[in-house]
Amino acid sequence: MLQRGDGGGTRTRLALGVGRGVAALSRRLGRGRGTVVGGHAALLVDPRSLSRLARDREVVLVTGTNGKTTTTAMLGAMLAGQGAPVACNSTGANMPAGLVTALLDAPTARHAVLEVDEGYLDAVVATVDPRVLVLLNLSTEFTRGVSLAKTRSVLKRAISHLDPDAVVVANCDDPQMVDLVAGHRVVTWVSDGQQLTAPATLAGEVAGQACPRCGSLLSATATTSATGSSTTTATGNSTGAVDRTWCCPGCGRARPEPVWQVQGTYLVREGQRAHLDGLDAAPWLRSNAAFAVAAAAAVGVPPAAAAERAAAAGDVDGRYRLYDLHGRRIRVAMWKNPASLQLALGCVPHEESLVVMTDRFGVKDTVSWWDIDLSDWAHPQPVLVTGGRALDVAARLEASEIAFEVVEDPMAAFLRCRRGRVAVVANYPAHLRIKRILSRSAVR
Amino acid sequence: MRVVAAAIACEDLAISMGDVGSLRALAWRAKVHGLGLDIVHHRSGEPLPDVDLLLIAGLDESGLEALRAGLAGAGLPTRMQQDGPQILAVNAGFQVLLNTFEDERGRVRDGLRMIPGTAVRGDFVEGVFVGRPMLQDVAGDVSGFESHYGRVTLSADEGGPLCRVLAGVGNGTDHCDGFVSSKIMATFVHGPVLARNPTLADHLLHRLVPDLPRHPPARWGERARQARAREDLADPTGWGGDTYGKRLPIYSRLPFPERS
Numbered sequence: 225m226l227q228r229g230d231g232g233g234t235r236t237r238l239a240l241g242v243g244r245g246v247a248a249l250s251r252r253l254g255r256g257r258g259t260v261v262g263g264h265a266a267l268l269v270d271p272r273s274l275s276r277l278a279r280d281r282e283v284v285l286v287t288g289t290n291g292k293t294t295t296t297a298m299l300g301a302m303l304a305g306q307g308a309p310v311a312c313n314s315t316g317a318n319m320p321a322g323l324v325t326a327l328l329d330a331p332t333a334r335h336a337v338l339e340v341d342e343g344y345l346d347a348v349v350a351t352v353d354p355r356v357l358v359l360l361n362l363s364t365e366f367t368r369g370v371s372l373a374k375t376r377s378v379l380k381r382a383i384s385h386l387d388p389d390a391v392v393v394a395n396c397d398d399p400q401m402v403d404l405v406a407g408h409r410v411v412t413w414v415s416d417g418q419q420l421t422a423p424a425t426l427a428g429e430v431a432g433q434a435c436p437r438c439g440s441l442l443s444a445t446a447t448t449s450a451t452g453s454s455t456t457t458a459t460g461n462s463t464g465a466v467d468r469t470w471c472c473p474g475c476g477r478a479r480p481e482p483v484w485q486v487q488g489t490y491l492v493r494e495g496q497r498a499h500l501d502g503l504d505a506a507p508w509l510r511s512n513a514a515f516a517v518a519a520a521a522a523v524g525v526p527p528a529a530a531a532e533r534a535a536a537a538g539d540v541d542g543r544y545r546l547y548d549l550h551g552r553r554i555r556v557a558m559w560k561n562p563a564s565l566q567l568a569l570g571c572v573p574h575e576e577s578l579v580v581m582t583d584r585f586g587v588k589d590t591v592s593w594w595d596i597d598l599s600d601w602a603h604p605q606p607v608l609v610t611g612g613r614a615l616d617v618a619a620r621l622e623a624s625e626i627a628f629e630v631v632e633d634p635m636a637a638f639l640r641c642r643r644g645r646v647a648v649v650a651n652y653p654a655h656l657r658i659k660r661i662l663s664r665s666a667v668r
Numbered sequence: 669m670r671v672v673a674a675a676i677a678c679e680d681l682a683i684s685m686g687d688v689g690s691l692r693a694l695a696w697r698a699k700v701h702g703l704g705l706d707i708v709h710h711r712s713g714e715p716l717p718d719v720d721l722l723l724i725a726g727l728d729e730s731g732l733e734a735l736r737a738g739l740a741g742a743g744l745p746t747r748m749q750q751d752g753p754q755i756l757a758v759n760a761g762f763q764v765l766l767n768t769f770e771d772e773r774g775r776v777r778d779g780l781r782m783i784p785g786t787a788v789r790g791d792f793v794e795g796v797f798v799g800r801p802m803l804q805d806v807a808g809d810v811s812g813f814e815s816h817y818g819r820v821t822l823s824a825d826e827g828g829p830l831c832r833v834l835a836g837v838g839n840g841t842d843h844c845d846g847f848v849s850s851k852i853m854a855t856f857v858h859g860p861v862l863a864r865n866p867t868l869a870d871h872l873l874h875r876l877v878p879d880l881p882r883h884p885p886a887r888w889g890e891r892a893r894q895a896r897a898r899e900d901l902a903d904p905t906g907w908g909g910d911t912y913g914k915r916l917p918i919y920s921r922l923p924f925p926e927r928s
């Protein structure tokens with residue numbers, strides 16, 4: 225290891241130079257997109273590179289279990305819409321080396337929007353002193369083998385490191401988040417209308433989750449909101465105009481009143497509405513947009529302008545790309561954990577063909593399939609099951625008596641679908657493989 | 669229809685390793701056998717419900733002592749001295765049932781003394797597991813993954829290990845994994861273990877209902893089990909094949925920058 229404490233200046237400059245050089249070399253050699261390697265090199269030369277690079281910038285950090293990358297990309301697009309350059313790790317490289325690379329790539333940007341892995345949040349907050357911290361969700365935390373308690377303690381430390389005037393944009397529908405943020409002075413609550421179910425409960429049988437403060441089972445109430453119901457249309461997301469709140473019968477804690485609220489296709493704030501347009505590619509995009517607009521507002525972007533730019537984030541690392549394969553319009557929903565898998569399956573329109581593609585992704589790669597509840601789930605046509613873990617997924621569908629067909633080759637599975645819309649539910653490596661094999665068929 | 673009841677002991681503690689899927693798999697195999705499976709909920713602090721099968725699941729290792737306390741508080745040892753339920757214990761569940769175990773700081777703790785033996789803390793093991801079950805009526809190999817620090821030495825008069833290890837570590841002392849007796853099946857294997865191995869689910873159902881007629885194994889469940897038991901021997905990291913290299917996890921080992 226290199227020695228520490230030589231005063232910084234020269235060594236940091238050297239580190240940044242090395243980092244830039246390595247990133248450029250990596251890109252020129254075609255060894256990937258260089259989203260991490262430059263930062264890695266800079267950190268090896270000087271561990272203080274991140275702190276140095278973040279100095280004098282207005283930093284927005286985004287973290288949570290689900291939606292980090294998309295929210296970050298949207299926020300980046302919103303700030304970039306203001307005309308000035310923005311440093312942004314919009315492709316999901318969310319560990320220290322990825323953050324350093326993003327900052328190295330935009331040396332003159334005054335704003336930085338950085339997605340951070342939950343595990344590093346406390347250290348990153350202490351290092352970069354963010355102006356805004358976006359906390360998306362936590363109750364769906366699942367990292368296998370890492371307890372919710374561990375993630376909570378990292379987040380709690382992170383919040384305690386914040387400048388007291390920093391703005392926390394947090395999800396008020398998530399009881400865990402509300403409990404964690406409780407002590408901070410400046411909080412903007414967002415209700416995203418998303419129904420992410422906690423993993424690994426036997427959903428449907430467990431009514432809800434426990435109060436993080438006193439352990440009583442929380443009670444949930446759903447009310448149809450007047451503003452929402454009269455103006456919104458169904459969006460494939462059945463929670464459209466329903467406002468779900470929660471409260472604890474044990475200690476009386478209740479959902480804080482949201483400042484921003486997603487109602488159908490609109491984002492509402494104090495009676496004013498902004499339309500969230502062009503966000504139909506995945507069921508969670510409006511939720512992501514709501515957090516992005518709220519965070520953008522905290523750094524001075526007018527909400528209407530921000531909302532218009534949400535769709536400008538584009539296909540975020542190819543995740544929301546539309547492909548056309550001989551008349552089949554293929555859209556991929558990528559899942560990473562039980563909550564996003566449950567949501568992705570729950571939002572497949574019944575008229576679309578469904579391909580489920582699951583590739584090898586370590587030893588725990590099929591566990592999420594058994595975490596989710598499929599007892600009320602159905603699809604009118606047989607599900608086409610493909611990918612390296614097709615047999616495991618077939619066994620899961622067999623267990624829930626869901627009709628399916630195993631087609632080993634993904635291309636054959638796509639071609640087996642009728643012409644028209646095709647929904648693909650894929651895990652991360654399957655998403656990468658689809659991106660590669662369908663790249664010539666990309667429509668947008 | 670006959671109905672059997674099952675619960676996850678202290679399910680509020682035991683959610684992080686995905687073992688609840690074992691109950692889903694058990695419910696599926698019960699239905700195939702014409703049995704109903706009634707899932708009862710149990711949270712720590714509550715008395716143990718009256719069930720036929722109790723799943724004591726795996727969890728983050730910092731929760732071992734909490735799990736032991738939860739089970740003791742629920743009255744599990746007393747219940748087992750009477751006519752208690754069949755038990756499936758996975759990882760943390762396995763370790764706390766032993767005479768002693770070591771917590772995450774290496775302190776020796778008293779276990780619930782339901783399985784004769786001791787657990788100590790070794791190096792972290794994470795990877796595939798393939799084992800050959802020592803149960804007469806379980807055909808074929810068992811597969812899944814392990815993620816634990818525990819090393820178990822059994823000192824059983826009654827009962828013995830569940831599997832011989834073909835790939836992986838298991839108990840880590842005798843080339844075997846787990847423990848099985850007339851009342852308890854314990855293992856380090858996640859998967860969820862009953863989902864990846866419907867053969868074990870069927871075995872447990874026959875323990876609950878001895879006169880249950882034998883049914884053919886699950887069609888796709890059995891194909892998946894065979895494929896994984898075979899493939900996992902060849903690809904112990906689970907990262908092989910498709911398109912994905914082993915490069916990703918390297919970055920997670922990066923040193924974190926200090927604050928200047």
